Amino acid sequence: MSIVSCVTVTVPATTANLGPGFDCIGAALTLYNEFKFTRLDSGVIISVTGTGAQTVKTDESNLVYQAFVTFYQHLQQTPPPVKIEIKMDVPLARGLGSSATAIVGGLIGANLLAGEPLSQSQVMELAIAIEGHPDNVVPALLGGCRLAATADNAWEICEIPWHNHLVPVVAIPDFELSTKEARQVLPTQVSRADAIFNTAHLGLLLRGLETANNNWLKTALQDKLHQPYRKALIPGYDAVNSAALATGAYGMVISGAGPTLLALTDELHSQAVATAMTAAWKQQGISAIVRSLSLDTQGAILTIKP
Numbered sequence: 001m002s003i004v005s006c007v008t009v010t011v012p013a014t015t016a017n018l019g020p021g022f023d024c025i026g027a028a029l030t031l032y033n034e035f036k037f038t039r040l041d042s043g044v045i046i047s048v049t050g051t052g053a054q055t056v057k058t059d060e061s062n063l064v065y066q067a068f069v070t071f072y073q074h075l076q077q078t079p080p081p082v083k084i085e086i087k088m089d090v091p092l093a094r095g096l097g098s099s100a101t102a103i104v105g106g107l108i109g110a111n112l113l114a115g116e117p118l119s120q121s122q123v124m125e126l127a128i129a130i131e132g133h134p135d136n137v138v139p140a141l142l143g144g145c146r147l148a149a150t151a152d153n154a155w156e157i158c159e160i161p162w163h164n165h166l167v168p169v170v171a172i173p174d175f176e177l178s179t180k181e182a183r184q185v186l187p188t189q190v191s192r193a194d195a196i197f198n199t200a201h202l203g204l205l206l207r208g209l210e211t212a213n214n215n216w217l218k219t220a221l222q223d224k225l226h227q228p229y230r231k232a233l234i235p236g237y238d239a240v241n242s243a244a245l246a247t248g249a250y251g252m253v254i255s256g257a258g259p260t261l262l263a264l265t266d267e268l269h270s271q272a273v274a275t276a277m278t279a280a281w282k283q284q285g286i287s288a289i290v291r292s293l294s295l296d297t298q299g300a301i302l303t304i305k306p
């Protein structure tokens, strides 16, 4: 086994939930963070550049380093001295899985430097345990759109077919929303009617994503478990939703815990949807960056130097 001295891990952004798939479905998007790990003789050096870099901690509380340390604790080993260089393109605390990129990046970097003692599925299980839910870390690691279900402490991960006409348009506002705050507003109990609503809509969503059937997607992207409670935390939600639907989106959802709003549309309508979402938010006095993305199908990618 050769000793790796330097590895770069590129990890995609992710959008979790896709409406009715709360905490169980997510898709990787073509927007990336990059993490470079270099062995040192002593110490820990962390540097961050790119989007939101000034707000990321560069001491040992950094989430990438925390995941790196957790990996070695899991093996009951001492983490080695390391330099971690982070290049960010995924905005922080916007519902696009920036924390998941950090966790997946930290674990993969650690696994490589340690000589790959853990399999990909063991790394995935550790990532799910750190994040607390699978819907960002699984697609960040594996790419594509993924459904995760657990039984007897094991995870079944299923790739969900994604029609190549589907274009996710993300509207990223210039304010943050912490996942913690967005989870605190959710009820701990839901009615049977709401549970049935989401069960049916998630089933329809899977077929809608596979076929790009307009009517199925329009209905399927609705949810009763989290969005009705969270939209109050996102000023302009109703206006941006109406603008997206009026210009040809199949539907619009809160990306992850928000505040980014994600419209699913097709190539023909994506420009009009992006322009309308930007304008609707601007009218509410909120500036947003809007991007038409694609599904990332590769997940985390490694570049290794021996």
Ligand code: HSE
Residues within 6 Å of the ligand: 016, 017, 022, 023, 024, 133, 135, 136, 179, 182, 183, 226, 256, 257
């Ligand atoms: N499924 C999670 C949530 C994603 O909606 O709270 C955020 O990390």
